[in-house]
Amino acid sequence: MNSFWTVVGFTIRSKLRGKAFLITTLIMVIILCIGSNLPSIISLFDKDGPGKATAIGYIQAEQGNAAEGAAIAKQLQAYYESQAVPDIKLIGYPDAGSPEQNEAELKQAIVDKKIKGYLTFGEKTANGLPAVSYNSEKLMAGSVSTSLASALQVVNVNRILQDSGISEQQKALLFTPVEVESVKIKAGSGVGKGDDKTPEEQGVDIGLATVISLMLFMGIMITGQMIASEITSEKSSRVMELLVTSVAPLKQMFGKIIGMCIIGLGQIVLYGIVIGINLSLPNNQNALQDMNLNLNKVDPLLFMYAIIYYLLGYFLYATLYAAIGSTVSRTEDLGQAVMPITMVSLVSFYISSFSASTPDSMLVTVASYVPFSAPYVMMLRIALVDPPVWEVLVSIAIMVVFILAAGWISAKIYRTGVLMYGKRPSIKEIRKAMKAFKV
Known part of the structure; x- marks a missing residue:
């Protein structure tokens, strides 16, 4: 039996003395430390991290489709400002006189790091709103597009409800979210x-x-x-x-x-x-x-x-x-x-x-x-x-x-x-x- 425990002790000592084992363990400790603090580490390098709104520009036009688009943009701006932690901030730029000049000004604002992208508006669509495009340098801007789509849906519903003549109280009740809480119960004799x-x-x-x-x-x-x-x-x-x-x-x-x-x-x-x-x-x-x-x-x-x-x-x-x-x-x-x-x-x-x-x-x-x-x-x-x-x-x-x-x-x-x-x-x-x- 002594020889058995001798093998056990020798196995433990040989591993604890091995450089490869110690280095691998140390690397795993470092990985676990980084993984446990990953959200904090990301926030140090991410300038557009949680809590910071993405700046988006638009032209404050007063004529044509652009004027109707500017009105929609103002409603979007009001919607985001009403949120506790808005993820988007809309910034208006004065009309430069032509679509080409307006787009050049918005692109320059992106180069100057003032905005991340800008909105352009087209002809009216079937839902009554003008066609909206989000323009940015990013290949994939899904989170911004999704947020804008949700906000536009709210703006459109508000516009329809306003034309229907319902009261503000009824409108508030309509938009009050319905929540269903999921609770895990224990009905039998489980182990937990x-x-x-x-x-x-x-x-x-x-x-x-x-x-x-x-x-x-x-x-x-x-x-x-x-x-x-x-x-x-x-x-x-x-x-x-x-x-x-x-x-x-x-x-x-x-x-x-x-x-x-x-x-x-x-x-x-x-x-x-x-x-x-x-x-x-x-x-x-x-x-x-x-x-x-x-x-x-x-x-x-x-x-x-x-x-x-x-x-x-x-x-x-x-x-x-x-x-x-x-x-x-x-x-x-x-x-x-x-x-x-x-x-x-x-x-x-x-x-x-x-x-x-x-x-x-x-x-x-x-x-x-x-x-x-x-x-x-x-x-x-x-x-x-x-x-x-x-x-x-x-x-x-x-x-x-x-x-x-x-x-x-x-x-x-x-x-x-x-x-x-x-x-x-x-x-x-x-x-x-x-x-x-x-x-």
Whole structure:
């Protein structure tokens, strides 16, 4: 047993001393810091960021279609000025006498950075308003065009209502928005808290489920790849021949798996601390308050289930990676050998990522019982739909049974493959060799 813990300790120390591991961890910490503060960073460089209106010019004409267009522009200006935080600011320019001179003046205003674009008006359309064009240097100005279209719709409705003779009070009632609040309730005996959840709290759950699934995926895949890579490198350098003389192959395999598990959990804890510290900064606290999000209402059981499914998913994939790594003699062949497992894990992760809007679909329900996808998909269900406790327990039980079976098979493959050199052995050769050893 002492040799087993010696392997565990050696695995941990070798990784903590490795420059590649430390640099990768540091890069991930930097990425998480940047990602957590991304809105604040963008606001530092975005001069037209949130809260700053886009300046748009128009000609204050007094004759023809341009005069009617100028009247519409003034109504648009009044509409935007009535908003608490307008996203567009209309600036009028005097009529220069001809359309060509007017357009030249507006283009010069764009060059001088006074406006971002300008409006031009044409003949009347079927809705009674003149045709409106937004001209700017941007290839895509969809947000501005959408805002202008919405504002023009309001202006046109106001114009029609004014001609109909209804009172201002009736007009106010007509424009009073009708709101439907979406509340997530708990009708059965799910695994989460019984409190009803507002849309904001549901948004927190979706975001948290996505982050947890991503961290599970990274932790499981990175540590699994490291196990396979380390075993293959030991074989290729012939170190394995020396190791098996002092430590039994199975102790090596499970010692590496446990050691990498501790490393992976340490990384996840570190990343969680980094995210927590960054979210607690004043700039992020203000953003969370503006969005009416409260992280204190997150169910602690969610984190407990995240740890359980991380461990289950890790041991499942780690045993398979160790088995495959033991059959490969050259590190150049490792990527191709582990490709099937990597693809299965990617598909499972994608099912979780792209099913956030449909967490109760048949695909998600079935995938939550499949051992390869359960760590990601069941976490999504726990965060969003509160599945019955028995479903979660069944999913965990299936994973435990599958891990025991996979561990037994992987141990036989590892015991056989660590000393098989040359070309990668075929399935028939591995099966024949496995029969000679008992685990």
